[in-house]
Amino acid sequence: MRDNLQITGGVYLVVDPAMDRALLLSKLALALKAGIDAVQLWNNWLPEADKRSCVAAVSSLCRAYSVPLLIDNDWELLLGSPELDGVHFDAIPPNYAEIQNRVARPLLAGITCSGDLEAVRWADKNGLDYVSFCAMFPSTSAGNCAVVMPSLVREAREITTIPLFVSGGITPENILTLRKLTPFDGVAVISGIMGADDPFSKVKLYQDALNLPTHHL
Structure with missing residues (x-):
């Protein structure tokens, strides 16, 4: 992991490596220019995909803006891709200590909570960098995530002080509604x-919604 990289909130962008490579990179470049805070490569690879070349291309853009790049679930890519800064887990890994030992370098790590606070407790105990809740609203991108109630995010905030992200069907408009119901530090968007x-421009709309003072909501 590059020194001093952190994930504290803001806009966390998940990119789909099944997208046309040139289109993915052009759109990512614009999003990075707008000021996103983290990037994740979703574990949605095409058959025979050259994963390492994709990681290298995406990382080259992220590094230019000092934005951390995480891999979704496929943590073994960290072993041969030093340009990756961390891993996102969709569920509690049974071998987290082994993963840390094998990677043998500092790494960022986050986990999805899909309705069970066990993941939040585990993340807090193991010093993860963030928790992401999926899905706050119905979304085709969120896959099999069950809809999470805002009250669960409120309960999570009582358990841990690590950054909390909300994801699944998040728009600049419903951020405003959601912030009235529960606290969170950032949004994860695909x-x-x-x-x-x-x-x-879309990133700027998300940022504006996140930064609007709560008394204006």
């Missing part, structure tokens, strides 16, 4: 940004 014609 199609809301990568499916936009103008990712730069």
